[in-house]
Amino acid sequence: MATSTERRVLRYLPEQRLVHWLGVASVLTLLVTGLALLWGPLSFLAWGGVSTLLHRGAALLFVALPVAYFVLNRTKGQELLKEIVTYNREDWEWLKGFPAYFLGRTTHLPKQGRLNAGQKLHHLGTFLAFIAVTVSGLLLWFAKGQLGGAGLAATAAVHDVAMLAVTILIIGHVYFTFVYGALPSMTTGYVSEEYARLEHARWLEEVGADSPASDAAGAPQSVTGD
Template sequence: ELLWDSFHYDKDDLRWLARMPRYFMGRAVEMPPQGRLNAGQKFHHAGVVVFSATIVASGIILWFGKGTLGPQGLAVWAMVHDLSMLILTILLVGHLYFTFVYKALSGMVTGYVPEEEALIEHPKWVEEVKEGKIED
């Protein structure tokens, strides 16, 4: 379910991504309504999946292709490998930043957030839970 959600975006998600700088500044109240995951979380999860797979694939290519790729091929795959790692590092730093700006560590550890916070960050999800469409 998390993987599926991470690659599916609706109009509110796209509006959220356009307004992401506001979220960076700790102004979640001004963001479009979101479901269980906000668009930034979806984007983060999708990035981790894609770039982790890219690191694994490019690493295998580099490891086994040393004798056949030639210098240019090795350079290209090394660049793909390194850029993917750089992007994952940026995603990690962003993850840590939001963990502390929004005091989300307890929610990450326990899986629970106070309803007041959920209403600000994930109002669509709160509505679905209250209507019995999904379990909390």
Template sequence: MYKGERMVLRFSRGQRVAHWALAVSFFVLLFSGLTLMIPSLAPLAKGGVARMIHRVFAVVFMLVPVYYALADRKGLQALITESFRYDRDDLLWLLRMPRYFFGRVKGMPPQGRLNAGEKIHHALIILTFITISLTGLVLWFGKGNLSQNEFLGMVMLHDIAMYIMVILTIGHLYFTFVYGALQGMVTGYVNEKYAALEHAKWLASIKAEKTADGKLPQSKSA
């Protein structure tokens, strides 16, 4: 970021708090869950502390959408609707994704607030979030009422959702660092040049909302 650069608001405070609460609870759940799942890590789960941590953070994880809805209802609605809506530019973007994978943005079709890859990532996160939460609740509260097969089925679904989330998170981290996107999720702002290159349709839509004094409604100088 250079002094004088124009910055555009990409993530509200509520969106950032929700994101980091989700990320932290996800990693705590992952590592505490692995101690319950992998026999060689079982000594770490001795005394029931890991199981307790897993349950406490499962509650935090499941409350994230509730917090998101209270802090920024429009942001949550946009995340859900945009993640499942794809236009022609998104399909073209996906066809050209191999070049984006290696850090080349020039020549990619213009994108909205989320690029097509982010849309797929976020849509799968929403679906796996629902699966892992529901199966987790059944395993927590329904254990005594399930047959052995039902119990194993729930464990399998819970594990599959976890594996998918791990793969998605590895991809998510890769693109975050290849494209230097971290600043947006930390400060809320991205520079306007970055927005023009990566999310041209989104930048055009917020420019169309210019206020009477001609300034972008959600911009500042670095």
């Protein structure tokens, strides 16, 4: 918890946080309504067709969100896409130390940029699963009649496996959020300087540079604490 004199670093802009939390709402709605459609014991949640409607509504939101991210802030969208496919030697070293990171230790790890290697892989996995869920979901919605028996089964399998992958990724994502106390970055938009040094030391060095560009990207600021 930041004290009143502790310096904080801006990490996420309001539009990034808005898209993130709408994403959480849509994914959770898709999961619950999807399970109600798929799994007999949960069919009581289907509420006479309401869950199908909710599933499709949440799917539209889900598909629209990456577009919204780019429309609201193209620079941040491009930055995210570039980062999740760019890995350097320090990232591989970081991944070798992942077992200890999993248990909450970072002291042995190389300095990381805005995203650590684990976050890069998580976000990349989420993005790939997003594409698989979306394409298979659109086929199931609009082209069911043309798929044939085998095509329909294969498309449904891709849809379900990709959603299972999203679920596993979310569990890991939420686990690390709480192990490292990262939640304030997505609620207030700020993290403590101490957290930034522990998790993203190279990023802190970069945004700490006293230039107008780093101000826009999130230069350290003295802000009265939480």
